[in-house]
Amino acid sequence: MRVVALAGGTGAAKLLRGLAASVPQRDLTVIGNTGDDTEIWGLHVSPDLDTVTYALAGILDVERGWGLADETFHCLSAMAAYGADTWFNLGDRDLATHLTRTRALREGQSLSMVTARLAARAGVGARVLPMSDDPIRTMIRTPGGRLTFQEYFVREKALVEVVGVDYEGAAAATPAAGVVDAIRTADLVVVCPSNPVTSVGPILAVPGIADALRETTAPVVGVSPIVGGAAVSGPAAALMHARGLPISPLGVAAAYAPWLRRLLIDRSDRACAPDLERLGVAADVADIVMKSRAHETALARHVLERR
């Protein structure tokens, strides 16, 4: 069974680990968000692609939800002494990823190529594809000006008001090689429990990807990142609010309605089920907050079996 997953960062990592424990990794393709890619200390950092790769390689720091397990931050301390911005934490081992990527991009390799190489070197058997090789930046409009996603989320700790979100560069972008084909030929497409505005939204903003989701014969199944009126993690609520989406599984379904067949929602949200059905999305009630590795695998199996 060929499984394609649309993935953002920390929210997706848990379900991806569960999927990787349930299907052979060679049958799994992950399409990752690059809208929050950024430049730190002159290096090209792809936070969501790295979280996906590290999660599938089993080397993600599970507690933090980003970066590598058993990481050290000696370079960061030295950068601070040089007066550099250090609000974005780059660990010493993690730096090797960004150095390798930056050098490859400067030498003219595509983001797809270097992402595949980094994943292979980390021992990942699944295919990790950036949504696009073209530069797309998720920009957060605030009363004080525009911020990149990392400036908003990491530097400002998501504490500033959001008045809008733009996917800069998306209209002129094309999907990376393999993205549209993977969706069209999949047996199952999974939308991970990621932020619909800034994790999955940028993927859908790349012309051709939403069409492929609409046209694929594979069922498209999502897991809600919203439980009980709040995001399980991260700033999804404020961003959904800025987009005029209700902070509930209904808001998630509304973002994906034209092509989403089924949405897994938490037992605490089961009252939403009739409204979801009215949007044309089947509601599937389960325990969706993944609190353990066993739970990640159980939820992944639920997604795979109930497609």
Added chain:
Amino acid sequence: MRVVALAGGTGAAKLLRGLAASVPQRDLTVIGNTGDDTEIWGLHVSPDLDTVTYALAGILDVERGWGLADETFHCLSAMAAYGADTWFNLGDRDLATHLTRTRALREGQSLSMVTARLAARAGVGARVLPMSDDPIRTMIRTPGGRLTFQEYFVREKALVEVVGVDYEGAAAATPAAGVVDAIRTADLVVVCPSNPVTSVGPILAVPGIADALRETTAPVVGVSPIVGGAAVSGPAAALMHARGLPISPLGVAAAYAPWLRRLLIDRSDRACAPDLERLGVAADVADIVMKSRAHETALARHVLERR
């Protein structure tokens, strides 16, 4: 007393520490070799400038003679796992220097500017000047082809035969701002016990610097890097041989003869004194192998007092 020192890498570090302990750092200008600058993992590395800066800041690893004390190498291990070349050891804290320099150069700053900033941030009071802001590369000709200095010295461990040495780019280069003025207005110019071919040679190859040494009214005093027919450290012997220079204080004097007033030589080489005098260089016999911090300072004071 304004002191100017021409400096290479490890050989120079000890005498510079001694000089910095003997004169106020604000009166000390170091002109550093950039001929062994290289690109590692996409980063601009200036090994000799960094050794000078780290030595003056008191943070050099004295045992190794390069890099930072109490360094870790976690990024290097991760780079090895990605299949990168790791023959050049970049430590985690040291990486901050190369990241800062690379970014500044990419943004259009000169090597002089970023070298001054790095030194100031490390707490160095002396002025550290690269010999030039133009790219100059010391290339080692071997029977198997041309190598950069770091490839020859670090990767090949100086075990390949040397048939010649070129300072690529030197003819078209100009001295960095301040270099010629510092030499002309100095009260004393010190040539550190550095390799005359690949540490001091590239500095002298920059048009205008040798002229300034010839024309300055300051005494120019050297400390021999050769003791008892061998280099105190590093590959100076093989490189001097390739240049047709005898492996003795006489070879050192011959490289600097037109403008060197005095050369400190070791007691074991005192028989060279008459031949040095015939080259027009005063021989100054002392214990020049610096085995302790106290010895570094004593030798520096000897240089300062006997000018």
